[in-house]
Amino acid sequence: MTEQHPSQEEDLSAAFRALGEHLKKVLHTAWERPERQQLQNEIEHGLEELGASLRQASDEFAQSDVGQRVKAEVEDIRARVETGEVERIIRKDLGKALQTVNAELQKLSEKLRASKDSGEGG
Secondary structure: OOOOOOOHHHHHHHHHHHHHHHHHHHHHHHHHHHHHHHHHHHHHHHHHHHHHHHHHHHHHHHHHHHHHHHHHHHHHHHHHHHHOOHHHHHHHHHHHHHHHHHHHHHHHHHHHHHHHHHHHHH
């Protein structure tokens, strides 16, 4: 009788299956370790405390004089936008800026034209 030897391919497959099982056990064991669980609890607790501190700081700022002024200024800006005042101011300032640019371009154009005309006559 001849003894059958598993092929090298089957040996590799079995080795990879064993490796996968061992990795799975190691990861599961590491995940279940008290140290990992303690670290997770510390991180979760730290994040909860950070959130509470940020909420408290936000509430304190909102109640402070500076916070109240900022809130009032934001409300003022919102009201100006809603009433169209901001748009009117922007249109007015933009109109003035465009008039200034156009006037300067006109002066430059006239200066260049005069320079050209005096160059041709010479």
